[in-house]
Amino acid sequence: MIPDVSQALAWLEKHPQALQGIQRGLERETLRVNADGTLATTGHPPALGSALTHKWITTDFAEALLEFITPVDGDIEHMLTFMRDVHRYTARQIGDERMWPLSMPCYIAPGQDIELAQYGTSNVGRLKTLYREGLKNRYGALMQTISGVHYNFSLPMAFWQA
Secondary structure, three states, X not given: OOOOHHHHHHHHHHOHHHHOOOEEEEEEEEEEEOOOOEEOOOOOXXXXXXXXXXXXXXXXXXOOEEEEEOOOEOOHHHHHHHHHHHHHHHHHHOOOOEEOOOOOOOEOOOOOOOOEOOOOXXXXXXXXXXXXXXXXXXXXXXXXXXXXXXXXXXXXXXXXXX
């Protein structure tokens, strides 16, 4: 059965507190590229910390695919400022490399090796890299370099209890 949206909206008008206290978070993926726009082949920059354990800066599928993560936040402006600050910090730490601004990847030559993200030799680190090997085998490495922004949100308990 298709829900009646007008009933849901009427209910929300009567219970505005149900939407107060929404929590949000952002994740942004971006490829590191050389000045000429080709995929960077360098490892995860040490100045950005450990890709395995850093809370806010890590890698996604590939060693050159950065992922920035904000903490869960009830304040949209604070969340956006945090993401901006992480982005600026990273830009200062990656030397001559740049962050590719588009979701579709930069030019990657046919057959070019796309190095999987490396997380070290611990069991957890090896498992994370092995998982990416499986993605590469199933879908191809190029498909996994498509990046984007993820907007996460959680409705408050009042919404679910009402």
